[in-house]
Amino acid sequence: MLTAKQQQLLLFIQKRLSDNGVSPSFDEMKDALGLKSKSGVHRLINALEERGFIRRMANRARALEILKMPDNQTVEKAKESNVIAPTFGQQHKKPSKPQQDYGVEIPLHGRIAAGTPIEALENRDSFVSIPPHMLGRGNCYALEVSGDSMIELGILDGDTVVIESADTAHDGEVVVALVDREEATLKTLRRNGQFIELVPANREYSTQVLEAGRVQVQGRLVGLLRQYH
The missing domain is CATH 1.10.10.10 (Winged helix-like DNA-binding domain superfamily/Winged helix DNA-binding domain)
Structure with a gap:
């Protein structure tokens, strides 16, 4: 694999x-x-x-x-696949036969939005189907993206991201970070001494610089799905 x-x-x-x-x-x-x-x-x-x-x-x-x-x-x-691999570069060509059913279901927790912890998003009745190769080493879940803070990595408003549950990540990885146990955000993680930087991929947004103890990693980005209309 x-x-x-x-x-x-x-x-x-x-x-x-x-x-x-x-x-x-x-x-x-x-x-x-x-x-x-x-x-x-x-x-x-x-x-x-x-x-x-x-x-x-x-x-x-x-x-x-x-x-x-x-x-x-x-x-x-x-x-023809409508699956975007984890470079998340934008693909503009519409697939001739978008494929919806990949055979592996993971929980769809909802939209990742400011002020909402991941735990509060959980909906056990909602699932999304993904290709087997997107499964990480641990448990995975999906989130719907709200906002445009990561558009320069090709992660667009309305996309569905596949997240591998994890409580740590390497510098440069895109993570779900929980700030002060209140605000969940999807950003690139970067360490700077005793601080954590949450870096957006949109020049209109500023990098958040936070004390390391205020940031809890809840998962790493391993895949992305996009619906073509």
């Missing part, structure tokens, strides 16, 4: 090959995945090659060949 980043990279390579027959450069892959350096891309490429999903073609620069897709997914199905 591929990790979310491996799956994301495989789909990105497949799309570029399908669009113009040319593999993306390592810089393009780094930017598409939101990585800080090309070393991360090299590790993902090596992992995909070891698992038999891709092959590097000898004596040709930037030449990659996709050998298979995960879970018997065809190339055509990968192109």
Whole structure:
């Protein structure tokens, strides 16, 4: 089973090959995945090659060949999916056959909005279906996005985000953070000494700088669903 980043990279390579027959450069892959350096891309490429999903073609620069897709997914199905992998880059092309039923159901807790703790959002009668590869290592739940504070990562108002339950996260990960046990927000986490910075992805918004004890991580972003109308 591929990790979310491996799956994301495989789909990105497949799309570029399908669009113009040319593999993306390592810089393009780094930017598409939101990585800080090309070393991360090299590790993902090596992992995909070891698992038999891709092959590097000898004596040709930037030449990659996709050998298979995960879970018997065809190339055509990968192109048409309305699932946006965790780069959350915006996709403007409407899929010809949006797929609604992915077979794995997780709780849909409601809309993530200021002033509402995650626990208060829980609705045990509401669920959303997601692809199996989006499941994290722990329990997952879904939230509907309210607002535009993360639009520069392609996370739009009305999107549904898939969250892996967790009480910690690495710098640079998008998390559900509970501030003062009252306000739940979806932001990029960054540590700065004794402080936690909650960074929006919209230049119209300011970064929140809070004492570490005021911030409780409630989950990490692992996937995103978008409904096309």
